[in-house]
Amino acid sequence: MSDARFDVLGIGNAMVDVLAHSSDEFLAQNGIAKGAMSLIDAERATQLYARMEPAVEISGGSAANTMVGVAGFGGRAAYIGKVKADQLGEVFAHDIRAAGVAFDGEMAHEGEPTGRCLILVTPDAQRSMNTFLGASATLTPADVKGDDVAASEITYLEGYLFDPAPAREAFYKAAGIAHVAGRKVALTLSDPFCVDRYRDEFRHLIDTEVDILFANEAELKSLYQTSSFDEGMQTLMRHCPVAALTRSEHGSVVLWHDEVHVISAKPVKKVVDTTGAGDSYAAGFLYGFARGADAQTCGHLGSLAAAEVISHFGARPEADLKALAGKAGLL
Amino acid sequence: MSDARFDVLGIGNAMVDVLAHSSDEFLAQNGIAKGAMSLIDAERATQLYARMEPAVEISGGSAANTMVGVAGFGGRAAYIGKVKADQLGEVFAHDIRAAGVAFDGEMAHEGEPTGRCLILVTPDAQRSMNTFLGASATLTPADVKGDDVAASEITYLEGYLFDPAPAREAFYKAAGIAHVAGRKVALTLSDPFCVDRYRDEFRHLIDTEVDILFANEAELKSLYQTSSFDEGMQTLMRHCPVAALTRSEHGSVVLWHDEVHVISAKPVKKVVDTTGAGDSYAAGFLYGFARGADAQTCGHLGSLAAAEVISHFGARPEADLKALAGKAGLL
Numbered sequence: 099m100s101d102a103r104f105d106v107l108g109i110g111n112a113m114v115d116v117l118a119h120s121s122d123e124f125l126a127q128n129g130i131a132k133g134a135m136s137l138i139d140a141e142r143a144t145q146l147y148a149r150m151e152p153a154v155e156i157s158g159g160s161a162a163n164t165m166v167g168v169a170g171f172g173g174r175a176a177y178i179g180k181v182k183a184d185q186l187g188e189v190f191a192h193d194i195r196a197a198g199v200a201f202d203g204e205m206a207h208e209g210e211p212t213g214r215c216l217i218l219v220t221p222d223a224q225r226s227m228n229t230f231l232g233a234s235a236t237l238t239p240a241d242v243k244g245d246d247v248a249a250s251e252i253t254y255l256e257g258y259l260f261d262p263a264p265a266r267e268a269f270y271k272a273a274g275i276a277h278v279a280g281r282k283v284a285l286t287l288s289d290p291f292c293v294d295r296y297r298d299e300f301r302h303l304i305d306t307e308v309d310i311l312f313a314n315e316a317e318l319k320s321l322y323q324t325s326s327f328d329e330g331m332q333t334l335m336r337h338c339p340v341a342a343l344t345r346s347e348h349g350s351v352v353l354w355h356d357e358v359h360v361i362s363a364k365p366v367k368k369v370v371d372t373t374g375a376g377d378s379y380a381a382g383f384l385y386g387f388a389r390g391a392d393a394q395t396c397g398h399l400g401s402l403a404a405a406e407v408i409s410h411f412g413a414r415p416e417a418d419l420k421a422l423a424g425k426a427g428l429l
Numbered sequence: 430m431s432d433a434r435f436d437v438l439g440i441g442n443a444m445v446d447v448l449a450h451s452s453d454e455f456l457a458q459n460g461i462a463k464g465a466m467s468l469i470d471a472e473r474a475t476q477l478y479a480r481m482e483p484a485v486e487i488s489g490g491s492a493a494n495t496m497v498g499v500a501g502f503g504g505r506a507a508y509i510g511k512v513k514a515d516q517l518g519e520v521f522a523h524d525i526r527a528a529g530v531a532f533d534g535e536m537a538h539e540g541e542p543t544g545r546c547l548i549l550v551t552p553d554a555q556r557s558m559n560t561f562l563g564a565s566a567t568l569t570p571a572d573v574k575g576d577d578v579a580a581s582e583i584t585y586l587e588g589y590l591f592d593p594a595p596a597r598e599a600f601y602k603a604a605g606i607a608h609v610a611g612r613k614v615a616l617t618l619s620d621p622f623c624v625d626r627y628r629d630e631f632r633h634l635i636d637t638e639v640d641i642l643f644a645n646e647a648e649l650k651s652l653y654q655t656s657s658f659d660e661g662m663q664t665l666m667r668h669c670p671v672a673a674l675t676r677s678e679h680g681s682v683v684l685w686h687d688e689v690h691v692i693s694a695k696p697v698k699k700v701v702d703t704t705g706a707g708d709s710y711a712a713g714f715l716y717g718f719a720r721g722a723d724a725q726t727c728g729h730l731g732s733l734a735a736a737e738v739i740s741h742f743g744a745r746p747e748a749d750l751k752a753l754a755g756k757a758g759l760l
């Protein structure tokens with residue numbers, strides 16, 4: 099183990115998920131893009147919530163979910179994200195700390211409430227997300243503690259951070275500090291529509307700051323505006339040293355310098371809710387990477403964590419990932 | 430169907446449940462009575478929450494869960510209980526309305542926050558509850574709308590209401606109105622320790638106001654201070670016209686005037702979480718009673734709803750109870 103205090107530090111939009119079952123008709127009637135993340139304002143959040151079925155509140159946030167996964171593997175994880183000092187903010191802080199993730203940023207005492215993500219899960223286990231950023235959009239570079247970034251093997255950034263401008267600046271600050279300290283920077287593209295909104299900025303960042311990229315097929319295609327996964331992959335190899343490209347039930351492809359590794363998905367009995375599949379995959383991969391694992395092992399740790407999280411309702415792992423990985427001979 | 434607007438109106442402590450997995454060691458270390466409900470103050474709630482595993486927030490409250498069950502059977506249900514106008518209060522109001530239950534009481538704008546129940550679920554699926562009453566303890570007789578009570582076939586009262594004094598007064602107001610309107614009053618004893626705290630008051634109430642009583646074995650024994658279920662049952666028959674006595678996996682015994690009906694439990698594949706079993710049983714029974722069903726049918730509707738709720742995490746039914754009851758030939 100190196101001199102680092104943390105294996106992975108995640109920076110992202112701190113959210114509480116509000117999960118409810120839904121139907122395709124409901125999505126259509128309410129103009130919700132299936133399987134994607136849409137940003138909504140406070141008014142739309144209130145309106146949509148009033149129409150939703152009874153729901154369950156579970157702490158979420160993409161990078162936060164990933165950090166909980168890293169801790170679940172036995173990794174040392176930290177998280178930076180903004181909540182307000184309200185009830186949902188307390189829930190978020192409790193849950194991430196109780197999962198073993200260091201989280202000690204200051205809560206906002208004014209302004210918008212803690213962010214929430216209204217997630218509609220259709221019978222096919224797809225999740226459609228409607229995010230009211232709230233306090234999470236007030237993250238600024240001042241929230242990024244340089245000491246923590248410099249003491250983390252990997253700083254992991256959420257693509258969703260591109261939506262609030264001050265968070266983008268926080269991102270650059272973190273990436274700068276990480277590299278000066280000789281650490282790695284990882285990025286997840288998060289969502290094809292998010293890539294669409296900020297394509298040039300994402301490309302520039304990948305070229306200049308990103309050591310490890312996470313993307314699914316749709317995000318990769320959007321990034322390089324191609325309809326061919328293979329073409330996107332070939333382009334990406336010229337721009338980023340390491341990448342994990344997730345392909346749902348078809349597993350993932352790991353680009354590892356000049357090598358390409360095809361990783362199978364871990365079969366699950368029943369897919370209950372795909373929320374958090376990508377987040378958990380990243381957790382396994384990052385944990386492996388921080389501990390010096392090879393490309394195959396990183397990929398399979400990702401598959402294992404993704405399989406766990408899609409087999410139940412909610413985006414954070416419930417089983418003991420460390421034990422599962424040990425049983426699978428991956429640790 | 431009669432002239433009533435509601436089949437059942439429930440009055441109880443409005444709560445949001447905070448559910449987490451736990452161990453027997455944790456219960457012992459923190460002095461928590463296993464399987465029971467303990468009242469805790471704000472300080473203890475904060476302390477205990479900080480020690481708990483990552484949790485899930487789901488609307489709860491015993492009588493509220495029951496009303497959601499009544500609505501799930503296709504019944505017309507209403508609910509009276511006090512929340513504050515804070516985030517958890519909004520969650521409670523959203524969830525019960527989204528389940529089809531009429532809930533239009535005024536929220537508190539001052540004082541304690543919305544009540545919550547910290548529920549620790551051990552690997553044996555038992556739940557140990559730690560209740561911070563918060564705003565729910567501020568329910569007063571003024572919150573009981575006489576028109577709604579008079580327009581409900583059955584007014585259902587939660588034994589937990591005996592803890593906050595103004596809620597006890599609300600209870601008497603409701604019972605009085607119901608009987609003058611020619612309606613029925615039902616009561617659940619809720620918890621053996623609660624019965625212990627208010628034994629004389631409970632006995633008096635049953636003698637004077639209660640038409641339908643719900644109790645489990647421990648509560649019945651506590652009520653009449655006997656170690657014999659049979660003795661408790663014989664005593665109860667002299668004091669209350671109809672009663673449903675639940676016995677976990679042994680099913681229930683329905684006392685129906687001078688008849689005794691033994692009802693089997695509905696087998697479940699795996700008991701995941703017993704939270705809400707009694708609440709759901711009451712939902713099935715009350716729905717059946719309000720619609721004029723016989724003793725056997727009321728009991729089996731209760732068994733069916735209880736079986737549904739213990740087969741998943743959380744205290745409110747997730748499946749379509751009406752469809753299940755139809756399939757079982759009970760409707």
